[in-house]
Amino acid sequence: MKDKKVFVSIAGNIGSGKSSLTGLISKEFNWKPYYEKVNDNPYLKDFYKDMDRWSFNLQVYFLSHRFKTHKEILNKKKSVIQDRSIYEDAEIFARNLYKLGKMKKRDYDNYRKLFKEMSHFLQPPDLLIYLRSGLPKLVKQIKLRGRDFEKNIDTGYLELLNSSYEEWIMNYDLGKCLIIENEELDFVNSKKDFIKIAKLIEDNL
16 A cells, blocks of 8 residues: 555544544555544534425535535545545435425435535545444434534434435445445554454555
8 A cells, every 4th residue: 555545535424523534544654634624614513403495505616615524635646544425415415405395305416416416527526335233322422522513403303314325335436445334443543443343455556
């Protein structure tokens, strides 16, 4: 891995540990980390208060940000680890908002067309890592990090997202995919658990 650039992206539900793993992997392999924009997102707080009103705005913001990030990653000479891929925006979050009736069909169709055109210009990651986590762990992790705008997330919404992730991962065909069973792991506090993940990444690259 030292002889070539690699592009790895970590996928997973809200609270699955993507950002924490991104930071740890970045330090372990000396890869440049790219994190999901949360704190300076101008729509996120409004979205959690009123999903019907702000779903389209939020998803277009994420799509624009991740498209810019993905292009930047592809132009980098250094290896990269990314917190959440552009594909999750379209295949998980926008799709679920539409299924829930939080995004109108007209807006969803417009969003899908935009995503389709943009994705033609992108080379997928060399490796996609999926952190598979059950609902109890997701809820626990969300509470632990204490983001004010996440405190009222509906568990039914998280369950629906998990179902969509499973469907998407089972049909993912853009490149190599590594599924990590995250339920019993504590890679933040257990060096043994982290080394296990790092070894899996090395083996798959």
